[in-house]
Amino acid sequence: MFDGRDPIYLQIADQIRGEILAGTLSGQEQVMSTTQYATTYRINPATAAKAFTELVDEGLLVKRRGVGMFVADDARDRLLVRRRERFFTDVVDPVAAEARLLGIPVEQIVGRLRATSTPGPDGSGRTAEEGS
Amino acid sequence: MSFTVSTRGLTVRYGRTTALEGVNLELAAGAIHGLLGRNGSGKTTLLSTIAAFRRPAAGTVLVDGEDPWENERVMRGMCLIRESGDVQVDLRMRDHLGYLADVRPNFDGDLAGRLMDTFELDPKRRPSKLSRGKKSAFGAVVGLASRAELTIFDEVHLGMDAPSRFAFYDALLADYIEHPRTVVLSSHLIDEIQLMLERVVILDRGRLLLADDAETLRARGVSVTGPAEAVDRFTEDRTVLRRQQLGGTSQVTVDGGLSAADRATATQLGLEVGPIDLQSLFVHLTEKEVVR
Amino acid sequence: MSATTASPALRWSTVTLTARWLLRQHLRIALWAVAIVLLAVTVAVGLVDRYGSVDISIVQFARQGFVWFPFSMAIMMSAGFLNVHVASGLTRRSLGWASIAVGLGMAGFYTVVMTAALQLERAVYGSRGWAQQITDNAPVFADTSQVGWILVDVGLLFASAQLSGLLVGISYYRLGGWWGTLVLPLTVGPVLVVTPLLTTPLLDPLSSLARVPIAVALLGLTAAAYLVLLRRSPVRPVAT
Numbered sequence: 001m002f003d004g005r006d007p008i009y010l011q012i013a014d015q016i017r018g019e020i021l022a023g024t025l026s027g028q029e030q031v032m033s034t035t036q037y038a039t040t041y042r043i044n045p046a047t048a049a050k051a052f053t054e055l056v057d058e059g060l061l062v063k064r065r066g067v068g069m070f071v072a073d074d075a076r077d078r079l080l081v082r083r084r085e086r087f088f089t090d091v092v093d094p095v096a097a098e099a100r101l102l103g104i105p106v107e108q109i110v111g112r113l114r115a116t117s118t119p120g121p122d123g124s125g126r127t128a129e130e131g132s
Numbered sequence: 133m134s135f136t137v138s139t140r141g142l143t144v145r146y147g148r149t150t151a152l153e154g155v156n157l158e159l160a161a162g163a164i165h166g167l168l169g170r171n172g173s174g175k176t177t178l179l180s181t182i183a184a185f186r187r188p189a190a191g192t193v194l195v196d197g198e199d200p201w202e203n204e205r206v207m208r209g210m211c212l213i214r215e216s217g218d219v220q221v222d223l224r225m226r227d228h229l230g231y232l233a234d235v236r237p238n239f240d241g242d243l244a245g246r247l248m249d250t251f252e253l254d255p256k257r258r259p260s261k262l263s264r265g266k267k268s269a270f271g272a273v274v275g276l277a278s279r280a281e282l283t284i285f286d287e288v289h290l291g292m293d294a295p296s297r298f299a300f301y302d303a304l305l306a307d308y309i310e311h312p313r314t315v316v317l318s319s320h321l322i323d324e325i326q327l328m329l330e331r332v333v334i335l336d337r338g339r340l341l342l343a344d345d346a347e348t349l350r351a352r353g354v355s356v357t358g359p360a361e362a363v364d365r366f367t368e369d370r371t372v373l374r375r376q377q378l379g380g381t382s383q384v385t386v387d388g389g390l391s392a393a394d395r396a397t398a399t400q401l402g403l404e405v406g407p408i409d410l411q412s413l414f415v416h417l418t419e420k421e422v423v424r
Numbered sequence: 425m426s427a428t429t430a431s432p433a434l435r436w437s438t439v440t441l442t443a444r445w446l447l448r449q450h451l452r453i454a455l456w457a458v459a460i461v462l463l464a465v466t467v468a469v470g471l472v473d474r475y476g477s478v479d480i481s482i483v484q485f486a487r488q489g490f491v492w493f494p495f496s497m498a499i500m501m502s503a504g505f506l507n508v509h510v511a512s513g514l515t516r517r518s519l520g521w522a523s524i525a526v527g528l529g530m531a532g533f534y535t536v537v538m539t540a541a542l543q544l545e546r547a548v549y550g551s552r553g554w555a556q557q558i559t560d561n562a563p564v565f566a567d568t569s570q571v572g573w574i575l576v577d578v579g580l581l582f583a584s585a586q587l588s589g590l591l592v593g594i595s596y597y598r599l600g601g602w603w604g605t606l607v608l609p610l611t612v613g614p615v616l617v618v619t620p621l622l623t624t625p626l627l628d629p630l631s632s633l634a635r636v637p638i639a640v641a642l643l644g645l646t647a648a649a650y651l652v653l654l655r656r657s658p659v660r661p662v663a664t
Contacts, residue, residue, distance in 0.1 A: 007347050008327065035309050042301055043327040044164055045309050047347070176661070185510060186658035202655075204438065208513040214662050218511035234441050235512050280513065 008043060012051035020060060020075050021083070027073040031061060034069075134161035134314040135209055135282040137182055141191035144177050151177040153338045154191065159314060164328055166346065167318040168414050169335035175318045176214070178335065179286050183212035195282060208237060211280035213288050217271030219259055225270060226255035229277070238279035243307065247273040250299050264291030272300045276307055284316040297321070301328060322411040326350075332410070336418050346410070353408025353416065354390050357383040362401045373416035385416055438514050442522035443529075446501060450494075450530050457493055458537055461486045465541070478554040481568065483538070483545045487578070490534045491585045491615065498527060498589025502650070503597040510659050520651045527586030535579040542568045564622045564632055577619065580639050584618040587646040594653045597660065614646045 002011050019025040034052055038045040052069060055061040060075045072078070099109055137159035144152040152174045159165050169175045180186050182193055184200040184207055193200065200206045220228045225248070233239045248255055251269035259267050268291045275285055285304075289297050305328060308315060319325050326332075332349050334341040342349075353373070356363055360382040371387040385408055390398070398405050408416075436444075468482050502523055509519045546568045549556045556568055565573040592611045596604035618639050622632045630638075 002327065007351060009347070038309060039302065039306050041327070042298075042305065044330045044346070045305075046163070046330050047327075180659070180661075187656070202515045202517055204515050204518070207510075207515055208438075210513060212511065214511075216662070218507040218659070218662070220505075220508050231445060232512060234436075234445070235438070235514060278513075 002041075002043075008047050009050040009054065012037070012048060013054050016051070016055060017060065017079060020071060021079050023076070025071050025075075027071050027075055029071050030067075031069040031071060133209075133281050134312060135196040135206070136161045136194075137282065137314070138194045139178075139182070139191065142178070142181065142188050142193055143190040144174075144181050144186065145189040146177075150189075151338055152181070152188075152335075155335075155338075155340045157333065157340060157343060159316065159333075160331065161314050162312045163330040164308065164315045164317065165331045165333060166322075166325060166329035167316055167333050167335070168322060169318075169341075170418050172337075173335040173418075174338040175335055176286055179212055179284050179316065179318060180214075182282075183210050183284060185212065208235070209281040210284070211236075211275055211278045211282070212284045212286060213271045213275035214286045215271065215288065215290050216259065216264070216267035217274050217288075219270065219274060221260040222258055224256055224258055225253060228259075229255070229274075232274065232278060236278045236280070238281075240277050240279055243279075244273055244277035247276060247303060250303065251296060265293055265296060268292045269296055269300070272303075276303055279307075279311055280313065282314045282316075284318070286318045287320070289319060289321060297324065301325065304328075322414055323409070326410045334414060334417065341417060348389075349413060350407075350410055351389050352387060353413035354386045354388075355383060355406040355408055356386055356398060356403055357381065357406070358401070358403035362403055366398060366401055366403055373413075374419075385412075387413075387417075438518040439522050439525070442509065442514060442518055443525050446505070446522055446526040447529060449501065450497060450526060451533075453497065454494070454530060454533060457489075458534075461489055462541065465545075478549070478552070480555070480557040480559050481542065481545055481549075483541045484558055486538065486541065487581070490538060490582060494530060494534060494582065495585040495589040495592075495615065498523075498586050499593035499596075501526075502590040502593035502654075504593075506594075506597060506654075506657065507659055516654050516657060520654045523590050524587065524647050524650070527590060528583055531579065531582040531586045534582045535575060538578050538582075539571060539574050542574060543571070564619070576636060577622065580618050580622075580636070580643070581615070583643055584614045584639075584646065587643055587650065588612055588615045591646055591650045591653070594650055594657065598653055598657050611649075614642055618642060 002008050006014075016025065016031065025031065031052075032040065034045050034048040037043070037048040037051075041048075052061060056063060056069075059078055060072055062070050062072050064070060095109070099106070137157070139155050139157045142152055142155040142157070143150065155174075155178065157178075167175050167179070177186075181188055182195060182200070184195075184202070187201055195203075195206050195210060198206055200210065219225075220231070223231075229241065229244050232244075233241055245255075251266070251273065253262075253266060253270055253273065259270055262270070268288055271288050272285070272292075275283055275288065289300065292300065301324070304315070317325055317329070326346065329346040331343065332346050333343045344352075356367060358381065360377060360380055363382045363384050367384050367386055372384055373387050374385040376383045390405060395405055465482050465486060469478060472478050472482070506516070506519065510516065546556050558565065558567065564577040568574065588611060591614075592604075592608070595607055595611050599607065621627070621639050621642070622635050627635055627638075
């Protein structure tokens with residue numbers, strides 16, 4: 001369930017972020033409480049709580065007193081903005097480095113990107129349809 | 133309500149053998165602590181001394197700020213379950229639970245009943261007639277239902293099969309969340325319990341080896357694999373716990389964690405970095421041979 | 425913080441709770457024992473009457489039974505119960521006082537039973553014209569009408585059995601098999617000594633009555649020794 005690479009609370013937080021991004025968890029939906037998380041995955045509740053605190057600080061989760069933890073309305077949007085900001089540094093730059101290492105010319109990469117992208121309704125090459 | 137535990141220079145002897153030497157330890161209230169150590173490292177002695185089962189030869193132990201020895205208030209807030217628990221073996225289990233209901237102020241009979249069901253224990257039977265695993269399960273019931281402010285399980289899992297053990301962990305977590313208390317788990321099955329722990333204490337040969345957050349320890353051990361020369365260069369001024377070499381490739385277990393920058397460096401050198409789980413870290417830290 | 429503990433106090437004192445518990449265990453077995461002894465006595469009297477003539481008290485022989493059986497019960501209860509008691513969050517001090525209280529209480533119980541049985545026997549024998557001789561060595565009372573002396577003699581003996589049992593139990597627990605056996609003369613001594621004490625010529629200028637305080641002091645010493653050994657006793661590791 002959890003591997004040893006990153007601290008457990010980070011893995012939990014990442015998992016929830018992933019679910020928000022993928023749409024599995026939608027805005028206003030209730031998340032498992034720290035108690036439920038702890039007892040379901042058999043982890044220390046303090047660890048689960050730490051993950052939730054981080055997500056609340058990022059504005060992705062909201063705590064409603066006496067009711068529980070909910071996904072913020074704009075959670076997905078926030079995540080998209082963050083991920084988009086980091087897309088070039090975290091994803092594109094490593095690709096460029098690897099391409100350099102392997103001696104792959106940029107044109108081939110661009111060509112591949114074009115081929116895998118589906119044309120949008122206006123004919124522009126947007127990859128994997130997203131609303132904005 | 134939870135008790136803190138604090139020891140200073142704790143030394144315990146059995147005749148001429150020194151089981152614990154100069155142990156300085158703090159156990160925070162309300163957390164689940166794991167106590168790890170090889171056989172003979174002094175775990176049981178430490179727990180017995182904290183629970184006022186025996187007196188130290190030197191040093192102090194304080195529970196909830198007071199010396200627990202013959203201290204009525206503190207003692208009724210402590211519950212040490214050793215293996216199958218110190219229960220009245222020739223009495224029906226329900227009678228022993230009735231006894232505990234009188235003498236343990238926080239005892240929860242309903243919880244005890246539910247747990248007896250969970251572990252498939254017949255209250256009309258006597259512990260002396262039970263298998264090892266069932267005796268241990270009864271010990272777990274006693275430890276959980278007593279709701280003591282300091283609850284210690286010393287290898288209570290012995291003899292319990294895997295389903296029973298996991299039932300115990302589940303019951304422990306659920307009740308701990310609802311009624312927070314200080315819990316100490318001593319176990320050799322580190323893999324099974326490590327995610328439940330908030331703090332970890334490791335004893336080695338009667339001395340305190342380390343006490344730290346579980347999360348920190350999970351990140352502390354790192355394995356570095358790659359061409360032997362590159363690995364050696366990378367781990368030059370680090371604490372190496374273990375080295376394995378096969379041909380030109382070597383794998384090294386390093387103590388002390390790696391920063392993000394370190395990881396980047398490693399990747400650039402063509403080295404593979406991997407996590408070391410708590411159990412492996414424990415084995416490496418307490419092995420007899422020292423690498424460097 | 426620490427002193428603001430919300431831990432509820434117990435409804436009864438720990439000594440009372442422990443004494444109540446121990447008493448229940450003791451009484452349950454004691455009632456069985458008494459029933460068996462009385463049955464045996466009745467059968468014995470019947471047999472003696474059938475095959476011979478009844479001219480001595482049979483109940484008097486129950487004396488030894490009411491000494492050594494409770495003695496062994498006291499050993500089990502003291503040594504055997506220490507682990508459970510401390511593990512259940514109670515102090516050795518409370519166990520000590522509770523054990524002594526229960527021991528004396530049970531001694532009183534057996535004393536009353538024995539005395540009443542002797543009186544009952546006297547009545548039965550009397551109606552049949554049998555003599556109720558006391559032949560057991562060195563009893564303080566010559567015949568069973570001396571109820572006061574019966575109570576004192578039997579009472580001291582049974583009390584010494586209980587207290588000595590506690591002492592033997594804790595000796596074995598703390599000192600182990602070897603040393604526990606070695607000190608048996610000291611730990612069982614009180615039981616063997618307390619009755620002869622009342623009649624021995626060695627203390628001759630003193631009347632039996634005057635020796636009772638000495639016997640009581642001996643019992644006090646036994647109880648004190650038990651408490652001292654118990655006070656610092658560690659809880660032994662579980663036998664695997």
